[in-house]
Amino acid sequence: MFGVITLATSKGGAGKSTLARSLAAHWFALGHHPALVDADPQRSLANRHDPAGRLAGLPVIAEPEERVGEVIEELRLKHAPVIVDTAGFRNRTTIGALVVTDLAIIPLKPAVEDVDAAIATYDLIQEINETDEREGRPIKVAMVLTMTQRGTVIARHVRTQLASANYPLLTAEMPNRVAYPEAGIEGLSPTTVEPDGAAARDITALIHEIMNLEKHETRKIKGAAA
Numbered sequence: 001m002f003g004v005i006t007l008a009t010s011k012g013g014a015g016k017s018t019l020a021r022s023l024a025a026h027w028f029a030l031g032h033h034p035a036l037v038d039a040d041p042q043r044s045l046a047n048r049h050d051p052a053g054r055l056a057g058l059p060v061i062a063e064p065e066e067r068v069g070e071v072i073e074e075l076r077l078k079h080a081p082v083i084v085d086t087a088g089f090r091n092r093t094t095i096g097a098l099v100v101t102d103l104a105i106i107p108l109k110p111a112v113e114d115v116d117a118a119i120a121t122y123d124l125i126q127e128i129n130e131t132d133e134r135e136g137r138p139i140k141v142a143m144v145l146t147m148t149q150r151g152t153v154i155a156r157h158v159r160t161q162l163a164s165a166n167y168p169l170l171t172a173e174m175p176n177r178v179a180y181p182e183a184g185i186e187g188l189s190p191t192t193v194e195p196d197g198a199a200a201r202d203i204t205a206l207i208h209e210i211m212n213l214e215k216h217e218t219r220k221i222k223g224a225a226a
Helices: 016-029 044-048 068-075 092-099 112-129 153-164 179-184 198-225
Strands: 004-007 035-039 060-062 082-086 103-108 140-148
Touching (some): 004 016, 016 035, 016 082, 016 103, 016 179, 016 198, 035 044, 035 068, 044 060, 068 082, 068 092, 082 092, 103 112, 103 198, 112 140, 112 153, 140 153, 140 198, 179 198
Parallel strands (some): 004 082, 004 103, 035 060, 035 082
16 A cells, blocks of 8 residues: 555646545545545645544644645554645645655546646656655656546547556546535545445545556566565
């Protein structure tokens, strides 16, 4: 399992917070010990979280400042994965989170502006991978389409565009379903509210693909060490 997963994009409204909460709730439901770091100044995760509610055992730490890297490193000693939600723009906090992350997830809606922001974020991560801090351990990157309506022309176009340029776009998506905002009102996820529902199945598919990325990365590291 990736120790630290950071959701990042230089454009707001792409579904970062919803996806971060959904991933954490899924692993929490499976008996793992995830933690959420809300590094977005809007504090949408922290403000909605009920420490006495159904996700009471899931720590949600608000840290929208430059100390975010230290907070992440402290949490990863006891929690896995540590999932970090960042601001919808490039700032030092986002960069600080990415420097210590294992997997960066770039969510994007099927829209031209979101594609441009996703590519800019991807380029930023590659810049970070060239720094001394990441030497020998590059950040793994995955893009995820969010708020999609299956079969639409724009979604197919975006997927084809990114795939043809060899960007790491996951096959699984987070479709536009009312279950996400409804669960989010109480700081919950569809996995928590309706574990057998369509939205929960969407998240399960994403989780499986993320886990396969981790297995591939582990095999690659072992092969390099042999």
